[in-house]
Amino acid sequence: MRVKATILATMMLVSAACSAAAPAPQQSTEADITLSGPVSITLWHALSGPQQVALDAMVKKFNETNGKGITVTALNQGNYTVLGQKLMGAIQAGSLPELAHAYESNVADYMKAATVVDLGPYKDSKTNGLSKASQDDIYKGYYDTNIFPQFGNQLLSWPFTKSLAVMYVNEDILKELGKPIPKTWDEFEATAAAAVKKDASGKTTRYGFGFTTDASYFNAQVYSRGGSLMAADNQTVAWNSTQGLQVLQMYDRMNKNGSGYTPAGFDWQNDLPGGKLLFYFSTTSSIPFLKDIADKTGAKWSIANLPQADTAKPKTVQFGANVAIFKSTAEKQLASWLFIKWMSETDQSAQFAATSYYMPVRKSSADAQILKDYWAKVPQGKQGFDLIQYSSPEPNVRGQQDVRNVVSDMMTSVLAGKATPDAAIKAAGDKANAIFKDNQ
Secondary structure: OHHHHHHHHHHHHHHHHHHHHOOOOOOOOHHHOOOOOOEEEEEEEOOOHHHHHHHHHHHHHHHHHOOOOEEEEEEEOOOHHHHHHHHHHHHHHOOOOOEEEEOHHHHHHHHHHOOEOOOHHHHHOOOOOOOHHHHHHEOHHHHHOOEEHHHOOEEOOEEOOEEEEEEEEEHHHHHHHOOOOOOEHHHHHHHHHHHOEEOOOOOEEEEEEEOOOOHHHHHHHHHHOOOOOEOOOOOOEOOOOHHHHHHHHHHHHHHHHOOEEOOOOOOHHHHOOOOOEEEEEEEHHHHHHHHHHHHHHOOOEEEEOOOEOOOOOOOEEEEOOEEEEEOOOHHHHHHHHHHHHHHOOHHHHHHHHHHHOOEOOEHHHHHOHHHHHHHHHOHHHHHHHOOHHHEEEOOOOOOHHHHHHHHHHHHHHHHOOOOOHHHHHHHHHHHHHHHHHHOO
């Protein structure tokens, strides 16, 4: 009996040791499931005009062709500010849509309630994910901006309506001046000053530059001057240094010498093709609005990168909203992923870019005939596309949405003569760092 017991105990120990040594099977996740029936999902977005028409067409195509019983309903919620407010309200009420249009700073705020799905497992799923080649085809900057170091490097959103900061140029005025598109900031200021015109009464009838106090274009100028937006630890700002001060000093000079002015709302879109304005910084997604007016006035215009401190190392800001998926059911989350995955495939990315005027998210989209045809009709679209390689994302840390307001107020205070550039950037930097500290 003792021998049998010893043998049995030995066999059990060997069995246990073998079991412990055997590699564990790979665990499947919610990203690997197969949809079992019809699924309806809702997308909240902030697109309007021709861009909403383009999105609606893509949604219709997906609904008709996905073959998995997925139905997407796309609902406009107003502009990005209103959309963000509604989503914060929906988080509180527990009534979120399945997915939503969102900037990185918004996503960071939504993570206070841990409501956003990590898309990493979906991207890498053998069943429903993307191959390495497919992942590498997406512009790295567009991908990287959706990875959030503050939240364990989770992939919390996906490239959607991407664009970048560029300089809009009235080519007719440049031709009249006999000057090329400026490459450096000194050339920019000189050309803008030369463009100014006044009537007999001394009233300015043409300006060189239209000021914008949107934080993204301050950030773009900091980048173009060789600066950084965040410190290496990603906890404090870096724009409150030499390059940020240079931006404010230029605004101050051009405001005082009369070469720049602040257009009301979107008046610049009339002023530039109307011959009243030479330069303006805006997003590539403004192309359709400017094109409509320029087609009526006959003005020649183009898109270029912002002037640079070092023309050998050009840089600008990459932005445009992404899309985030909110936690719901496994099937709704997968259906949402399959939709945004489909939207970012080469053919759809090219089609959406050609009809919405946003940038394609894939390099391979440049070979699509629909995009080539669009660029032949709208060369400014290709001019913008060629600048993607020089674009870098804005911060995606929690509190950044509030910091954007601080930056805008900083620029406004300088233009209104309420603060010197030095005092304004010191106060804004301190306020921004306090916001980030409160959100860590």
